[in-house]
Amino acid sequence: MPPAPRVTTSLAESLRPGFAALAGLFLGLALLKFGNPAVLDPLVTAPKGYWEFMLQPWPLAWGYGLLAVLAVLGIVAAEWRLPCPRWLVGLPLAWLLWQGLAALDTTDARLTRLTLPYLLTVVAGFYLGLLALAPTVRMRVFWLALAGCFAAVLLLGFQQRFGGLEAVRQHVQAQPGWEKLPADYLRRLAADRIFATLVYPNALAGAILLLLPPLAVALWQLATGAGRVARLLLPASLVCAGLACLYWSKSKAGWLLALGLALVVGLRLPMPRRLKVGLVTLALAVGVVGFAVRFAGYFQAGAASVGARLEYWRAAWTTACRHPLLGSGPGTFATSFRALKPPEAEMALLAHNDYLQQASDSGWPGALAHLVFWVGSLTVLGRRVRDDPLHFAVWLGLLGWALHSLVEFALYVPAVAWAAYWLLGWLWGRAGSPAASRH
Numbered sequence: 001m002p003p004a005p006r007v008t009t010s011l012a013e014s015l016r017p018g019f020a021a022l023a024g025l026f027l028g029l030a031l032l033k034f035g036n037p038a039v040l041d042p043l044v045t046a047p048k049g050y051w052e053f054m055l056q057p058w059p060l061a062w063g064y065g066l067l068a069v070l071a072v073l074g075i076v077a078a079e080w081r082l083p084c085p086r087w088l089v090g091l092p093l094a095w096l097l098w099q100g101l102a103a104l105d106t107t108d109a110r111l112t113r114l115t116l117p118y119l120l121t122v123v124a125g126f127y128l129g130l131l132a133l134a135p136t137v138r139m140r141v142f143w144l145a146l147a148g149c150f151a152a153v154l155l156l157g158f159q160q161r162f163g164g165l166e167a168v169r170q171h172v173q174a175q176p177g178w179e180k181l182p183a184d185y186l187r188r189l190a191a192d193r194i195f196a197t198l199v200y201p202n203a204l205a206g207a208i209l210l211l212l213p214p215l216a217v218a219l220w221q222l223a224t225g226a227g228r229v230a231r232l233l234l235p236a237s238l239v240c241a242g243l244a245c246l247y248w249s250k251s252k253a254g255w256l257l258a259l260g261l262a263l264v265v266g267l268r269l270p271m272p273r274r275l276k277v278g279l280v281t282l283a284l285a286v287g288v289v290g291f292a293v294r295f296a297g298y299f300q301a302g303a304a305s306v307g308a309r310l311e312y313w314r315a316a317w318t319t320a321c322r323h324p325l326l327g328s329g330p331g332t333f334a335t336s337f338r339a340l341k342p343p344e345a346e347m348a349l350l351a352h353n354d355y356l357q358q359a360s361d362s363g364w365p366g367a368l369a370h371l372v373f374w375v376g377s378l379t380v381l382g383r384r385v386r387d388d389p390l391h392f393a394v395w396l397g398l399l400g401w402a403l404h405s406l407v408e409f410a411l412y413v414p415a416v417a418w419a420a421y422w423l424l425g426w427l428w429g430r431a432g433s434p435a436a437s438r439h
Helices: 009-033 038-043 050-055 060-077 091-103 109-133 140-173 183-190 201-222 228-249 252-268 273-294 296-300 304-322 333-340 354-384 389-404 414-430
Strands: none
Touching: 009 060, 009 109, 009 140, 009 414, 038 060, 038 109, 060 109, 091 109, 091 354, 109 414, 140 201, 140 228, 201 228, 201 252, 201 389, 201 414, 228 252, 252 389, 304 333, 304 354, 333 354, 354 389, 354 414, 389 414
16 A cells, blocks of 8 residues: 555544545435446437436546545545455455456457446545545435435336336337337336336346445434434335335346345344244245246246356356456457357347456456455455444445346446445444444
8 A cells, every 4th residue: 555645633534524425425426327337438428408417327437537536535534554454455456456467468458448447446436435434433424415316216216117117118119210229228118127327227226235224224323313203214215115126126136135135134133043043934935935926927938138147157257268367358248258159149248247257357366356355355344243233234235236246247337336345445444443333
């Protein structure tokens, strides 16, 4: 790590509440405006006029600019101490350096130029969360800003469910030549699956898995002093809205992972072991039966998305075996897949498995660094968060995000990945420290 800048403690401490507030606004804004993968950024045009500015996604360069300003403030506000084990906390830097080496021999310079700067911002978010956000005592505005923007995403999901998607379909089909629009876009409209501000429904499910647990607990804790009913109202409303949007997204992996996270919470409840096991078993049975009934038609039709993912994973594995040291270059899965896919297979830009994509894009060393960092972080922090509800909730959301990355491209969606890495950095800085009770 670079040497600590010479900043007086009083100045750094005075800046931290403002930094935390701006960080919450930035991550919330990312949910609303940066929901497309980095490799699709060339398709996002700068909005013109007020309504486009409010309603359309923004170019990723705008997010980079906002993050750069935030990083300058964070460097000044940082507390330059690393938790132990330091080698594990330093792995994101090693992983990023390996991405740079892999970029030197990329098979598609255009895709790598889109991906490498984005991965830099992901790693920067982790260290800003660790060094500048974690030492902040007053986090109220951070959680409120993030929760408010997340609630706006869920409201848009409700709007899509109750007429919004149908209105868009009718508008699109009224245009001349609408049949020539990209097949993936037309399928997304026809599927009646909500996606809110994210690139597609499964990305929305990933955002819900990541953010719903910590935001619900944060809202509960921020309402300390209110009556029991009033204190319960906001978090309960958020949880109900989040679960409804998860259901309407029709994400199979999202459903199963939400069930798994609920079981983790159930096993942690302070109750007799026999009663706990019984309740967990009952919840598991109900969840599995509900899943089978909800998606029976999908599996009867052949589970096309499962077959497609197997093709993506086979191609990523093949590329990693052919280029074991440096892969094909950051962000270049599409180039590799185009050469390897069967003629009848649908084209894909990302591998729908972040861990395999790391092997494909940056070789086995890059994949190992990424995997060890996440498995190690969740293992170490899982032992340190047991006594603090908010820390546990953040860890639970990160666990859901990391597992969801096995079947999705969560790492490459800024709206979700930025939040995941900032929160992971925050948790590393807070869990197990003397200041662990500060929220």
